[in-house]
Amino acid sequence: MRKTLLALLLAASVTPAFAQDKTFELKLSHWVPASHPLQKALEDWGSAVEKESGGTIKYKVFPAQQLGKAFDHYDMARDGIADVTYVNPGYQPGRFPIIGAGELPFLMSDAKGGSMALDSWYRKYAEKEMKDVKFCLGFIHSPSTFHSRTKKIVVPDDIKGMKIRPAHATMANFVTLLGGTNVQSSAPEVRDIIERGVADAVTFPWGSVLLFGIDKVTKYHIEAPLYVTTFAFVMNKDKYAQMSDRQKKAIDNNCNTEAAGRVGEPWGKYENAGVDKIKALPDHEVYRLTPDQIALWKKASEPLVKTWSDNVKKTGADPDAAMKELRAELTKNNALAQ
Known part of the structure; x- marks a missing residue:
């Protein structure tokens, strides 16, 4: 009886259109403190995906290097240690030379606009330069x-x-x-x-x-x-491949240039306030x-x-x-x- 009730409650939390889809819980990993604005950015990202997937894609954020060191986050997504990770490409000199353009001094002036520009520009290069993962979005922090x-x-x-x-x-x-x-x-x-x-x-x-x-x-x-510093959210390819077309669309709708701006803008405001x-x-x-x-x-x-x-x-x-x-x-x- 209790198992039946639990099954009914779980079923009720999933939108009917997604009822046949397998449920996933994504591990979202980053390496800054939970008090950093990136924590909320990843929570908001996960929440948006969960909503658009009809509740079939859930998430948990792991801050402060809980799943691995900062330098390892790209490989953690590649290897499936985490499902979505926050990457500083510049932490690994020579590995991601193209996106390094965003790091050049005196080039960018604004976190939101710079994030959207970087993301839109880099997408075609990411297919080769970050081919081990699904590139989700690129962004920057405020000029520093x-x-x-x-x-x-x-x-x-x-x-x-x-x-x-x-x-x-x-x-x-x-x-x-x-x-x-x-x-x-x-x-x-x-x-x-x-x-x-x-x-x-x-x-x-x-x-x-x-x-x-x-x-x-x-x-x-x-x-x-x-x-400025360039960053990226990247995703494990195998986890994405296991999803239904509807679930992939929920991910893709939050892995785009508009989403890059949503990540970059509040972080930019946070950093600017520090002056x-x-x-x-x-x-x-x-x-x-x-x-x-x-x-x-x-x-x-x-x-x-x-x-x-x-x-x-x-x-x-x-x-x-x-x-x-x-x-x-x-x-x-x-x-x-x-």
Whole structure:
């Protein structure tokens, strides 16, 4: 009797049109704290898929590296350790060279528009570059900057001799180009490496400086939009293949450019709000650069474009065409940096 009642209750929770479909519970994995805006973004994503699947696709979010390390999240989706994962392609230098265009300094100006532009542009390249998984969507956080414990960073020459934790492969190349030393770590480890003196500074978005406690170990902050970081949601191909056409449509309706904007926008607002919060902290110096100083940074970053271009050529893609397409998408979405 109890089993019959339970079966009736379960059946009632599924939309009739999906009644014959197998039920799935997706494991959605990320590596930042549950208090990070990405947690809600993944919950909202899962909730939208559940609704559109008539309740046959359920989900659970696993934050804070519960299922695996930050650097492993692409392979975790490939191997089925998780079903949908949050990936920073720049954590694995050389593996995803094309999407690295989004990491180039002074290119993007807005989280929502930049996310939609990146996603729309990258889809055709993802079919090859991320072929081990189902690419769901790409997005960025707000333009970000250097945060230092030891000294003010004003011009590129100031990086010489410093130990920097870079956000991704492109910023790592930049640090090397400027005579600094890279200290690799995932975002959750940044506070510790600066506190122990392993690193002097970090490239990081503003709101996350507070979230990860990096404000406790830094003092100087450049108020300039130097770079962004590209991210992706990717899905296990086998899990997607097991779904019905109706269920696949529920996934696809939330793996598109519009969904990329929905992920990028609130996170962007969260990070932007961190600027004023850090300005209000005692013993912190937030400072702007002069136009001449900005010009020096732009000039110093020019070799990064060539490095990106050379890496893209190795994949068989045309870097000039790819960059032209990306800039056009950024212009269309009002997110091209001036």
